[in-house]
Amino acid sequence: MVIGHTCTCDQNPLLPALCRVIDVKQETPDVQTYTIQTLDGKKPFSPLPGQLAMVSLLGVGEAMFSITAQGEDYIQSSIKRTGMLTDAFHEMQPGQEIGIRGPYGNHFPIEDLKGKDILFIGGGIGIAPVRSLIRYCLEHRADYGHLDILYGARSRKDICFKEDCLENWPKEPDTSVYITTDVPSDDWDGHVGFVPSYIEEVGFRPEGKKVVLCGPPIMIKLGAASLLKLGFAKEDVITTLELRMKCGIGKCGRCNIGSKFVCLDGPVFTLAELDELPDEK
Amino acid sequence: MIISKLNLNKALQILNESAQVFVPAFEVIEDRAAKKSIREKKFLPYREDLEVELEGPNTVKPPKDILFPNVEKLYQYKAAGEDSYIRETLPEETPKILFGIRPCDMRSIKSMDKVFFTKNYVDSYYARRREYVTIVAIGCTETDRTCFCDSMGIDPNTAPGADVMMNRIEGEEAYLLHAQTEKGEALLKNLESLEGPSENVKAIRTDCTLKIRKIPDLDRKLAEMFEHPIWDKVTKGCIGCGTCTFVCPTCYCFDIDNENYGTEGCKYRCWDSCMFSDYTRMAGGANPRPTKKERLRNRYMHKLSYFNERYGETLCVGCGRCIANCPSHLDISEFIEKSSAVDPKAEVYTESIRAAQGKEA
Ligand SMILES: Cc1cc2nc3c(=O)[nH]c(=O)nc-3n(C[C@H](O)[C@H](O)[C@H](O)COP(=O)(O)OP(=O)(O)OC[C@H]3O[C@@H](n4cnc5c(N)ncnc54)[C@H](O)[C@@H]3O)c2cc1C
Ligand code: SF4
Ligand code: SF4
Ligand code: FES
Numbered sequence: 001m002v003i004g005h006t007c008t009c010d011q012n013p014l015l016p017a018l019c020r021v022i023d024v025k026q027e028t029p030d031v032q033t034y035t036i037q038t039l040d041g042k043k044p045f046s047p048l049p050g051q052l053a054m055v056s057l058l059g060v061g062e063a064m065f066s067i068t069a070q071g072e073d074y075i076q077s078s079i080k081r082t083g084m085l086t087d088a089f090h091e092m093q094p095g096q097e098i099g100i101r102g103p104y105g106n107h108f109p110i111e112d113l114k115g116k117d118i119l120f121i122g123g124g125i126g127i128a129p130v131r132s133l134i135r136y137c138l139e140h141r142a143d144y145g146h147l148d149i150l151y152g153a154r155s156r157k158d159i160c161f162k163e164d165c166l167e168n169w170p171k172e173p174d175t176s177v178y179i180t181t182d183v184p185s186d187d188w189d190g191h192v193g194f195v196p197s198y199i200e201e202v203g204f205r206p207e208g209k210k211v212v213l214c215g216p217p218i219m220i221k222l223g224a225a226s227l228l229k230l231g232f233a234k235e236d237v238i239t240t241l242e243l244r245m246k247c248g249i250g251k252c253g254r255c256n257i258g259s260k261f262v263c264l265d266g267p268v269f270t271l272a273e274l275d276e277l278p279d280e281k
Numbered sequence: 282m283i284i285s286k287l288n289l290n291k292a293l294q295i296l297n298e299s300a301q302v303f304v305p306a307f308e309v310i311e312d313r314a315a316k317k318s319i320r321e322k323k324f325l326p327y328r329e330d331l332e333v334e335l336e337g338p339n340t341v342k343p344p345k346d347i348l349f350p351n352v353e354k355l356y357q358y359k360a361a362g363e364d365s366y367i368r369e370t371l372p373e374e375t376p377k378i379l380f381g382i383r384p385c386d387m388r389s390i391k392s393m394d395k396v397f398f399t400k401n402y403v404d405s406y407y408a409r410r411r412e413y414v415t416i417v418a419i420g421c422t423e424t425d426r427t428c429f430c431d432s433m434g435i436d437p438n439t440a441p442g443a444d445v446m447m448n449r450i451e452g453e454e455a456y457l458l459h460a461q462t463e464k465g466e467a468l469l470k471n472l473e474s475l476e477g478p479s480e481n482v483k484a485i486r487t488d489c490t491l492k493i494r495k496i497p498d499l500d501r502k503l504a505e506m507f508e509h510p511i512w513d514k515v516t517k518g519c520i521g522c523g524t525c526t527f528v529c530p531t532c533y534c535f536d537i538d539n540e541n542y543g544t545e546g547c548k549y550r551c552w553d554s555c556m557f558s559d560y561t562r563m564a565g566g567a568n569p570r571p572t573k574k575e576r577l578r579n580r581y582m583h584k585l586s587y588f589n590e591r592y593g594e595t596l597c598v599g600c601g602r603c604i605a606n607c608p609s610h611l612d613i614s615e616f617i618e619k620s621s622a623v624d625p626k627a628e629v630y631t632e633s634i635r636a637a638q639g640k641e642a
Binding site: 011012013014015016017018056057058059060061062082083086095097099217242243244246247249250251252253254256257258259264278279280281 | 356358359366367396397402507534535537541544546550555565582583587588590
């Protein structure tokens with residue numbers, strides 16, 4: 001569990017920077033991706049893959065989101081409508097001012113993954129953190145081995161990042177993409193079935209391979225069981241946790257599991273590390 | 282330095298000239314419903330007509346709100362397109378003196394320091410308040426029926442980390458003060474004019490009231506007892522009111538929320554309680570700590586085990602406030618006693634077998 005943030009003694013870690021949403025993209029009926037920039041057109045900060053941002057809609061509220069992508073002068077988060085606050089986020093138009101603080105949390109172990117084959121598994125909006133790592137690996141292509149990407153969504157219209165999943169990633173060298181939907185639909189001629197059974201169906205081999213597994217809790221649970229059945233070790237399966245968060249800096253006490261704080265020591269943990277923690281996930 | 286009790290008011294007046302002094306004193310609160318008035322001892326800003334009581338039982342509430350207020354503004358904002366702004370609102374740079382805090386409460390401030398100053402992030406708000414506070418601690422001369430600091434490894438006669446340590450002198454109506462830091466030296470310099478004669482004086486030593494067994498490696502033992510049936514028993518009667526967390530000098534969990542006035546507003550933080558059900562509830566209703574059992578277990582484990590693992594010390598200072606104020610008489614010291622008799626492995630085993638058999642039946 002590497003902590004990716006260094007001391008910020010001279011900065012107020014609870015103070016957001018005023019930023020602007022410069023683009024809003026409708027990914028699925030209930031997920032939008034926001035491209036965020038500082039008011040003077042810069043990148044708010046440079047996160048490592050898997051890190052988080054506290055996004056604040058002034059006057060409404062704030063919540064933690066994965067940073068799904070970044071470029072020279074922007075970061076991106078994808079937000080799913082789940083309640084009052086996220087409903088309000090979905091009302092945003094390009095040009096909207098928002099507050100951003102971060103980056104928070106540890107990050108995917110980009111160093112340990114070097115030289116390895118990687119199997120990325122995402123379910124639903126859980127593909128958001130995975131995408132940050134996929135993008136990183138593609139940008140540093142020579143450092144990583146074969147990439148397998150397995151992603152499951154409810155139906156075709158619920159697939160997030162359609163361009164990446166259906167067009168861009170399948171064209172990348174030494175990369176295999178497996179997309180599945182829970183239910184069939186007229187506009188989908190791909191695989192139908194749940195993620196855990198698809199993992200077993202493809203029958204990925206554990207040798208020299210690390211797995212990144214993110215999605216709703218039930219998918220993580222059953223997906224992990226499938227991976228263990230295929231012979232993967234718990235040390236080699238990396239996942240992310242989601243608990244309610246307020247401060248993001250390990251102070252407010254909200255997101256603890258035992259002595260660990262998910263906002264600071266997580267959200268990235270291996271299954272082996274999770275086994276060490278009390279069962280309050 | 283020795284200061285006679287007769288000069289105490291004078292000393293507080295001198296200190297109050299250059300800083301805001303907080304002292305333990307009585308406040309009379311009218312309880313209209315019950316048609317009576319209650320006298321509550323608490324830390325109050327010093328005034329000459331205040332009924333100060335340095336000795337006697339400790340204050341009902343700890344002085345933590347002076348460093349970590351119940352509600353604290355984080356920033357102001359305006360959400361209005363081009364006119365939007367976010368403005369930091371750090372606490373004012375007002376020197377304060379916490380005069381007469383007890384060893385347990387001093388230890389609790391040291392634990393708060395660990396939380397707010399270490400592990401990658403310094404909390405700007407706490408840091409600002411802490412920098413401007415000078416602490417004069419006083420050794421206890423009397424302890425309450427719920428005090429068990431001694432069992433938590435705290436000596437009621439000394440307060441490491443306080444700027445000035447103050448003890449009652451045996452057989453005399455006077456106090457012995459000595460500086461433990463530079464801030465403390467500066468404070469005592471201000472009081473030189475009140476210095477009394479100091480020949481062969483001896484400070485009073487007090488013993489803590491409630492003795493509970495010191496359990497070696499309690500933190501590790503509890504970590505093994507996470508699934509133990511003892512948690513079902515200790516939670517009995519808890520109504521989830523959160524009183525225990527609000528009176529606790531070391532509970533520091535907070536919530537962040539906002540208050541709007543039209544397009545403007547402020548973000549603030551306020552004390553929160555892990556004993557409340559919505560503390561960990563997520564969007565969609567899932568809750569990793571769904572019942573009072575998980576919540577109380579988290580509170581006790583945080584105090585007695587998790588904090589040790591993370592910061593190397595226990596987070597319960599044995600002040601007894603949660604015991605004295607719980608409407609259902611839950612008692613953390615009793616829990617510690619009881620867990621000393623537990624064999625973590627053995628009982629989990631028998632209970633789980635019993636539970637399994639129960640299900641089959
Ligand atoms: C580490 C982490 C990464 C996340 N990444 C993403 C992401 O990339 N995309 C995405 O769509 N969602 C993500 N979430 C979940 C997102 O934060 C919640 O969906 C969102 O807070 C719920 O918002 P709501 O206010 O609409 O729900 P409401 O029901 O209105 O919630 C009310 C309040 O509860 C708090 N709250 C409720 N659930 C959560 C929760 N799960 N986490 C934190 N606070 C909560 C909110 O702060 C809000 O103020 C992530 C959460 C965490 C902890
Ligand atoms: S004060 Fe007592 S009843 Fe109230 S939450 Fe704490 S333990 Fe439960
Ligand atoms: S847990 Fe209870 S006894 Fe321990 S420090 Fe907090 S209030 Fe005092
Ligand atoms: S969100 Fe505050 S401690 Fe993790």
